Amino acid sequence: MNNNNLQDSGVKLLCTGLENINCKLEILSLKNNCITEGGCHVLAAALNSNPSNLTELDLSENKLGNPGMKIISTLFENVQCRLEKLNLKNNCITEGGCHVLAAALNSNPSNLTELDMSENKLGNPGMKIILTLFENVQCRLEKLKVSE
Template identity: 50%
Template sequence: GQRLNWHVFLNKIGCAFSFCRLVSCNLGEKTCGSLGLVLKLENSSLKELDLSNNDLQDSGVELLSAGLKSSHCKLQILRLSGCMVTEKGCSSLASALSVNTSHLKELDLTYNHPGESGEKLLSARLEDPHCSLETLRYKEILNEKIQV
């Protein structure tokens, strides 16, 4: 049989579907690199991405964050629960949210290890009135933007 070319497959998903759920699929850094490229595509229609319970680690989240920075990225919900993300990965995500403030509304980082500095960096994005982030989950705690 033919081997699945993840990059081609993810490219097609990103341009044809608004939702992609790849939970517990034994994914890693390479897949994140491909998904990061998909998020940069002008015709990407991906609005919700669930990569929970994969071994993405900080290196994978960095590659994904590169895609989140793109002005073409339309992602509104990103779930990375149980993906071995630490302070370094949280820093990459916070940086991406500083660059592209317009789309991501929900970020799930439960069952990771953000550390105090990672929590502070992401909470600052939540409190930023210019950032669209409304819901941030980490340490099994729900933080939401307070509507005034």
């Protein structure tokens, strides 16, 4: 579903399918679709109500910012979350978003093995927060991308 300008309204329509208990979707790529905090609310609600089989989520090149990051982080509070790969490249996420994500991942064991935070505005403080994930013995991250 990349590059389709779905916006938040399109994500809302898509989420009706994700909420279906018969949904077998494993990979969802919504790169470059002008998704904001509003779309994150709908997406997180759908995935939390039906943790489905989703193992990969690509939200790169959208407009999530720290508010969207906070909402997406709630996925990891659900013990049934199966996400292994999360791409948040180029979403205007800063140190504040790093705090939220690290707190969520450190509070519950997750299946996350790949995280892409490239082309955000993490700075040194945000980078230090993300690196604290590796201090957690329950951390399963194998691949972390933080270019630019």
